Amino acid sequence: MTGVTRFALDSQVAVVTGGGGGLGSAGALAMAECGADIALVARNRSKLEAAAADVEETGRRALIVEADVTDPAAMLEAAKEIETALGRIDILFNNAGITNPHSVLDVSPEDFLRVQEVNIVGAFHTIRAFAPSMIAQGYGRIINMGSILSGRGMANRGAYCASKAGLANLGAACAFEFGGHGVTVNTLGATVIVTDLNRELVRTQPELYAKVVDRTPLGRLGEVDDLMGALLFLASPASGFVTGQTLFVDGGYTAG
Amino acid sequence: MTTTPLKNLFDLTGRTALVTGGSRGLGLAMAEALGEYGARVILTARKQAELDEAAAQLQALGIDASAIAADVGHPDGPARVVETIRAAGGRIDILVNNAGTSWGAKAEEMPLDGWNKLIAVNLTGPFLIAQAAAREFMIPAGWGRIINIASVEGLLGHHPRMIGTIAYNASKGGLVNFTRALAAEWASLGINVNALAPGYFPSKLTGYVLDKHGDELRADTPRGKLGTDDDLKGAVLLLASDAGAHITGQILAVDGGASVI
Numbered sequence: 001m002t003g004v005t006r007f008a009l010d011s012q013v014a015v016v017t018g019g020g021g022g023l024g025s026a027g028a029l030a031m032a033e034c035g036a037d038i039a040l041v042a043r044n045r046s047k048l049e050a051a052a053a054d055v056e057e058t059g060r061r062a063l064i065v066e067a068d069v070t071d072p073a074a075m076l077e078a079a080k081e082i083e084t085a086l087g088r089i090d091i092l093f094n095n096a097g098i099t100n101p102h103s104v105l106d107v108s109p110e111d112f113l114r115v116q117e118v119n120i121v122g123a124f125h126t127i128r129a130f131a132p133s134m135i136a137q138g139y140g141r142i143i144n145m146g147s148i149l150s151g152r153g154m155a156n157r158g159a160y161c162a163s164k165a166g167l168a169n170l171g172a173a174c175a176f177e178f179g180g181h182g183v184t185v186n187t188l189g190a191t192v193i194v195t196d197l198n199r200e201l202v203r204t205q206p207e208l209y210a211k212v213v214d215r216t217p218l219g220r221l222g223e224v225d226d227l228m229g230a231l232l233f234l235a236s237p238a239s240g241f242v243t244g245q246t247l248f249v250d251g252g253y254t255a256g
Numbered sequence: 257m258t259t260t261p262l263k264n265l266f267d268l269t270g271r272t273a274l275v276t277g278g279s280r281g282l283g284l285a286m287a288e289a290l291g292e293y294g295a296r297v298i299l300t301a302r303k304q305a306e307l308d309e310a311a312a313q314l315q316a317l318g319i320d321a322s323a324i325a326a327d328v329g330h331p332d333g334p335a336r337v338v339e340t341i342r343a344a345g346g347r348i349d350i351l352v353n354n355a356g357t358s359w360g361a362k363a364e365e366m367p368l369d370g371w372n373k374l375i376a377v378n379l380t381g382p383f384l385i386a387q388a389a390a391r392e393f394m395i396p397a398g399w400g401r402i403i404n405i406a407s408v409e410g411l412l413g414h415h416p417r418m419i420g421t422i423a424y425n426a427s428k429g430g431l432v433n434f435t436r437a438l439a440a441e442w443a444s445l446g447i448n449v450n451a452l453a454p455g456y457f458p459s460k461l462t463g464y465v466l467d468k469h470g471d472e473l474r475a476d477t478p479r480g481k482l483g484t485d486d487d488l489k490g491a492v493l494l495l496a497s498d499a500g501a502h503i504t505g506q507i508l509a510v511d512g513g514a515s516v517i
Binding site (some may be wrong): 153154162200214215217252255256 | 413415416478515
């Protein structure tokens with residue numbers, strides 16, 4: 001393994017969960033550009049079609065699987081479908097996630113649980129469905145989408161903070177269980193990323209994000225592109241001895 | 257089940273505590289807390305007059321307090337303090353490594369002699385005094401408590417807007433892992449080693465930062481206020497007493513939550 005081949009994903013298959021925000025489709029495209037075929041898993045097929053077209057434009061195959069990560073049977077079915085269509089599963093990017101903007105005393109028990117269900121339990125279902133084929137072949141990369149709030153608190157994000165800390169430590173536990181089989185499990189700790197979901201809000205109400213920007217040595221929020229280098233590192237052979245970690249891509253937020 | 261009554265768990269009667277940098281501020285407040293719970297207290301600091309005043313203040317509260325003027329940042333300072341205590345028939349059961357200094361400068365302008373001086377006081381001093389106290393008193397007794405006063409600045413970097421304190425951050429970060437490593441090494445000898453990581457407390461040391469950035473620091477602390485002299489007392493008693501018997505190698509932040517956001 002030398003030079004750029006450390007990051008090459010040729011003849012590998014990556015599963016990306018979550019549609020909509022732009023991070024999943026960017027990750028899918030970045031991995032396709034490095035040579036991987038891509039399976040896109042989300043609830044709404046129409047939100048994945050543009051991403052699939054982008055992947056195919058690179059010459060790689062794209063498979064859309066319309067399924068909900070919170071449905072364990074659907075994830076087991078998705079694994080079968082992907083293996084049949086694309087031949088194997090090497091990489092799982094657990095990107096599907098939701099948030100809730102209410103304070104701990106204001107968030108309803110149902111909404112709090114829903115965040116845990118998607119962010120933690122959904123990742124559990126996908127790991128449960130997709131890791132066995134990685135373990136069987138003795139190689140795999142699982143990347144869970146974390147956050148600066150995997151390790152820090154923030155007001156009005158209690159449900160999200162709980163879920164992202166839980167997800168990071170679920171990943172650390174998996175790292176122990178899968179490590180002997182060549183399967184690494186890491187968390188990508190993003191700061192607030194400007195995506196299609198919040199771009200307008202960032203532009204019109206910057207004060208909502210001012211505190212994060214103020215505490216960030218690099219002085220800005222993250223862009224989707226900022227995460228791609230770290231994602232490719234964690235998805236590729238280059239990171240073979242890195243597991244159980246949270247890699248923060250946050251402009252230095254967690255350093256201060 | 258037989259358990260120890262709570263008030264006895266924190267009781268320090270019969271113990272002697274050495275508090276470095278004990279003539280004022282947080283050091284003096286911690287010395288007072290240890291003395292209030294029954295410990296004999298020895299203070300060190302560089303200036304004899306301030307030390308005498310501090311010891312008198314503790315004595316007025318009924319605490320058995322004495323003072324030794326010494327510079328723990330000088331290579332011979334720690335050994336001399338321990339020898340002075342031994343020669344007087346005293347001992348050290350509890351060591352509070354509180355003496356520390358800071359230096360505000362941009363990293364690119366930080367002078368080497370300032371860096372070395374700061375490391376000598378904040379990191380080498382605590383090592384030398386722990387080593388001397390353990391050799392002379394704690395290892396033979398099979399009991400000791402070392403409490404290093406680190407800082408949240410040893411856990412995290414510095415807000416880019418604030419005056420740089422690179423040597424301070426480095427020294428306190430070093431003290432944090434010194435604490436873990438020493439705890440691991442000496443646990444079997446009956447010596448517990450822990451650190452407190454205070455946030456910003458108004459003091460002579462932090463005055464220059466608080467003058468400039470006090471309002472921001474308060475706003476960045478979930479509790480919405482800075483620490484007071486009383487705020488380290490409970491934590492130091494926990495780590496100095498039998499209440500903390502099974503706690504070692506830990507870093508306890510006392511910072512109003514500033515390091516969790």
